[in-house]
Structure formats: structure tokens, C-alpha cells
Amino acid sequence: MCVGLSAKVVRVEEGTAIIDAGGAQREISAGVLDELEPGDFVMVHAGVAIAKITEDDSAEADSVMEELL
Amino acid sequence: MNESAKRARDIITSYDGKPLRIMEVCGTHTHEIFRIGLRKLLPPQVELISGPGCPVCVTAVGFIDEACWLALEKGCIICTFGDLIRVPGTEMSLAGARAKGGDIRPVYSPLDAVELAKENPEKQVVFLAVGFETTTPSACLAAKQAKEAGLTNFSLLTANKTMPNAYKALIGSADAFLYPGHVNAITGNGVCRQLCEEHGVSGVVAGFTASELLTAMAVTIRLLQEGKPFFRNCYPRVVRDEGNPAAIRMMQEVMEPCDSEWRGLGMIEGSGMKLRAEYADYDARLKYAMPVITGRPNPACRCGDVLQGKIRPCDCKVFGKGCTPLHPVGACMVSDEGACAAYYQYGGA
Ligand code: SF4
Numbered sequence: 421m422c423v424g425l426s427a428k429v430v431r432v433e434e435g436t437a438i439i440d441a442g443g444a445q446r447e448i449s450a451g452v453l454d455e456l457e458p459g460d461f462v463m464v465h466a467g468v469a470i471a472k473i474t475e476d477d478s479a480e481a482d483s484v485m486e487e488l489l
Numbered sequence: 490m491n492e493s494a495k496r497a498r499d500i501i502t503s504y505d506g507k508p509l510r511i512m513e514v515c516g517t518h519t520h521e522i523f524r525i526g527l528r529k530l531l532p533p534q535v536e537l538i539s540g541p542g543c544p545v546c547v548t549a550v551g552f553i554d555e556a557c558w559l560a561l562e563k564g565c566i567i568c569t570f571g572d573l574i575r576v577p578g579t580e581m582s583l584a585g586a587r588a589k590g591g592d593i594r595p596v597y598s599p600l601d602a603v604e605l606a607k608e609n610p611e612k613q614v615v616f617l618a619v620g621f622e623t624t625t626p627s628a629c630l631a632a633k634q635a636k637e638a639g640l641t642n643f644s645l646l647t648a649n650k651t652m653p654n655a656y657k658a659l660i661g662s663a664d665a666f667l668y669p670g671h672v673n674a675i676t677g678n679g680v681c682r683q684l685c686e687e688h689g690v691s692g693v694v695a696g697f698t699a700s701e702l703l704t705a706m707a708v709t710i711r712l713l714q715e716g717k718p719f720f721r722n723c724y725p726r727v728v729r730d731e732g733n734p735a736a737i738r739m740m741q742e743v744m745e746p747c748d749s750e751w752r753g754l755g756m757i758e759g760s761g762m763k764l765r766a767e768y769a770d771y772d773a774r775l776k777y778a779m780p781v782i783t784g785r786p787n788p789a790c791r792c793g794d795v796l797q798g799k800i801r802p803c804d805c806k807v808f809g810k811g812c813t814p815l816h817p818v819g820a821c822m823v824s825d826e827g828a829c830a831a832y833y834q835y836g837g838a
Contacts, residue, residue, distance in 0.1 A: 423517055423697075423825075423826075424623075424671050424697065449598075449600055449627070449630060451630045451739070452626045452630065452733060452735045452736035452739050453733070453735060453736075454734070454735045463671065463674060463727050465623050465624060465627065465671060466570070466597065466598045466599065466620075466624050466627040467597055467598025467599075467600050467601065467627060468598065468600070468626060468627040468630060470623065470626065470671065470674055470675060470733060470736060471671075471674040471675075471727050471728070471729075471733055473726050473727045474726040475726075476726070477696065477698045477700045477701055477726060478491060478493070478494075478700060479726075480696075480700070480701065480704075480724075480725060480726045481491075481493040481494060481497070481700045481701070481703075481704045482491075482492075482493045483725065484493075484704050484708060484721070484723045484725070485493040485496055485497060485704060485707070485708075486493075487721075488707075488708055488711055488712075
């Protein structure tokens with residue numbers, strides 16, 4: 421139940437958003453994010469977008485490892 | 490393999506210092522670490538232990554009994570995350586209640602349960618609200634939507650939990666924590682920084698991809714070598730320092746802290762969330778004047794010790810014999826995020 425799903429926002433409507441996760445579209449709640457726009461990436465848990473995210477985890481690894489020096 | 494991944498791998502495989510115990514607090518981490526083969530990279534001095542961060546696993550036996558009571562005595566439709574259905578209660582699991590005629594339905598989101606209540610006005614629908622800070626906002630959103638829609642046939646049976654006091658209860662059980670990334674996505678990093686500064690507890694926030702787990706493990710091992718307490722956010726693409734303020738506001742509006750029983754850890758003060766008085770009509774315990782139901786776990790099950798990192802799942806006498814994913818004795822063997830299920834699935838390497 422705790423596995424998050426990262427997805428791209430396709431459309432935003434009142435309190436909800438349509439996301440695209442690997443080609444499958446689904447409606448989720450945008451009720452706990454202050455601002456959301458088409459093109460944003462989000463982490464979805466139990467049908468609710470819980471965070472805006474950046475798509476790329478390799479840039480993330482670079483920045484975290486750089487700090488380790 | 491890119492430069493960062495290579496460097497991370499080198500840090501992990503070349504470690505030859507003193508023994509280290511690293512606790513992956515989150516059950517999804519336990520599974521992903523097995524799945525991507527990260528354990529096989531670790532030198533023998535680095536021991537990974539599983540923590541209490543699988544919400545299904547820490548849900549008390551009595552909660553399952555309460556849900557069965559609502560299904561069988563009150564005839565409610567029980568909506569639940571699917572993982573809970575096979576968790577043993579004192580007498581039976583929810584699957585057992587279903588066999589006795591209970592209407593038990595797995596849902597992906599608490600909001601689906603609200604929709605079900607709207608579609609079935611003649612039926613009473615109860616959602617089983619378990620989970621940490623990651624999942625609690627969705628349960629709060631469900632209660633809020635139900636109230637706004639004026640529904641009188643929807644309620645929550647709450648066992649929501651919060652991590653800060655559980656971390657405190659676990660101080661000393663590991664050299665460093667891998668903090669559950671999606672909890673921090675909501676709460677922010679304040680509590681983890683405070684644990685570091687005030688209690689000398691080390692840890693990093695970790696993500697869930699192979700790259701993120703490799704990086705988090707390398708950072709942890711390297712900083713443990715330096716010997717000073719540390720906190721690092723190794724999941725910045727999702728976790729901001731301030732967390733998700735809108736989700737925090739939503740939780741505070743609908744729920745308030747309460748004491749909560751954790752399977753294995755016992756009652757932890759202020760470690761749970763319950764509906765506020767304004768939402769009393771949506772609290773299944775109040776709505777159905779539920780009697781006090783105390784569960785009795787199977788005495789053979791050592792989930793409690795597993796959840797505190799005191800034993801490995803394979804040290805439990807019934808692991809893989811009396812207790813398998815098909816016939817679970819304890820909750821840790823049921824959920825996909827449970828440590829016993831992970832050890833069973835991946836051979837306990
Ligand atoms: S192997 Fe089964 S009985 Fe033993 S601790 Fe794990 S879940 Fe409990």
C-alpha cells in the first residue's frame with residue numbers, strides 16, 4: 421500500500437488531476453498540493469498526489485554524491 | 490554505469506571498518522533493497538535490519554477484530570487497502586470474515602470508498618484508515634469530502650500512525666536509519682534533523698529507485714566512518730525540507746494526535762492520529778458505539794522482535810514452516826512490505 425507511483429500531470433481540474441503513468445491515464449486527487457500544472461511530475465500515494473517531483477534520479481544522485489566530498 | 494553510481498558502489502564494496510547496523514525503517518525499502526540485489530553488494534560487517542515502517546505490520550491485532558466486528562455484527566461494507574485482508578486477527582482475518590458473509594472490498598484509495606458510499610446510500614461503508622504520514626492525508630481528504638457531501642453512510646476506523654515517537658522508541662537499535670522518503674515528503678526533515686542534533690541519531694532520507702538506494706547506502710556508510718552524528722536528504726527530487734504544507738494543514742484540520750498501539754512496540758504516546766470532534770460523525774468507533782476490543786496475537790509470532798530489528802525473520806521458529814505468505818501467522822508475512830514476506834520471497838539472503 422505504500423508504494424508510490426511517479427507520473428506526469430496531463431490535465432488539472434477542480435481538485436483533481438489526470439496523470440499519465442507509463443502510458444496509463446488515471447484521475448487522482450490534487451487536494452493536498454497547492455499548485456499543480458500540466459507537465460509537472462508528481463508522486464502519487466493511495467490516489468492522492470503527495471509531492472511535486474523532478475523526473476530524473478541520475479541528476480539527483482550526482483548532486484547528492486557531490487555533496488559527500 | 491555513471492560516475493556517481495560507480496563511486497557509490499565503490500564506497501559500499503570497499504568498506505572494511507567496524508560492524509555497522511543500518512535500519513531500513515520503511516517496508517518498501519526492505520523489499521526494494523532485496524529486489525535490486527543491494528544486499529549482495531554489502532560487505533559482511535554491514536548488517537541491514539528491518540524496522541517498523543510497514544503500516545500493515547504494525548497494525549494491532551485488535552484493529553482487525555474491530556473491523557471484523559463492523560463487518561459481521563453491523564453489516565457494514567468494509568473498504569480496505571488489499572494488504573490488510575489476510576492479516577490474522579484474534580479469531581479470523583478479514584478474509585475469514587468475508588467467508589462468513591462479510592462484505593470486504595479492497596480499494597486503491599480512501600476516496601474510492603467515499604464514491605462507493607455515494608453509490609450505495611442504503612449501505613454503510615467503513616474505510617480502514619491505516620498508514621503513516623504518507624497515507625493519512627488521503628484518509629483526511631476522504632473524511633472531508635464525505636462531510637462536504639453530507640454523507641451519513643461513510644465512516645473511518647482509524648489506526649493512523651506517526652513516525653516521530655516511534656523513532657524515539659527505536660533510538661539505539663541501529664547505527665543509522667534509512668528514513669522513509671515518502672513520510673518525509675509530507676512531514677519535511679525537521680524531526681530527523683532534531684533527532685540528529687538533540688539525540689545524536691544518524692540517518693539519511695532515501696528514495697526507492699536503484700540509484701537512490703545505492704546513493705543513500707553509500708552516503709550512510711561514508712558518513713558513519715566519519716563518526717559524527719549526521720542527517721542527509723538523499724531524496725531531494727521528492728523531499729523538500731519543509732515537506733508538503735498543504736498536506737500537513739489537511740491532517741491538522743481533520744485529525745489530532747492520540748496514543749496508539751503498535752504491534753510489537755506496544756502503546757506509544759502521541760504516535761497515532763484520530764478524527765477531531767468536528768468529524769465525530771465519521772468515526773466508526775463512536776458511530777457504532779463499539780465495545781472495547783482487545784486482540785490476542787498468536788504467541789508463536791515474533792513480529793514484535795522483527796519490527797524492532799531484534800531478530801531476523803528467519804530466526805522465528807515458524808518462519809517458512811508454519812508461517813508462509815499463503816498461510817501467514819503474523820502480519821509481517823502478509824504485506825508486500827513486510828520483512829518476513831521479503832525474506833521469504835528473496836530467500837533471506
Ligand atoms: S515468520 Fe511469521 S510468525 Fe514469525 S515473526 Fe514473521 S510473520 Fe510472525
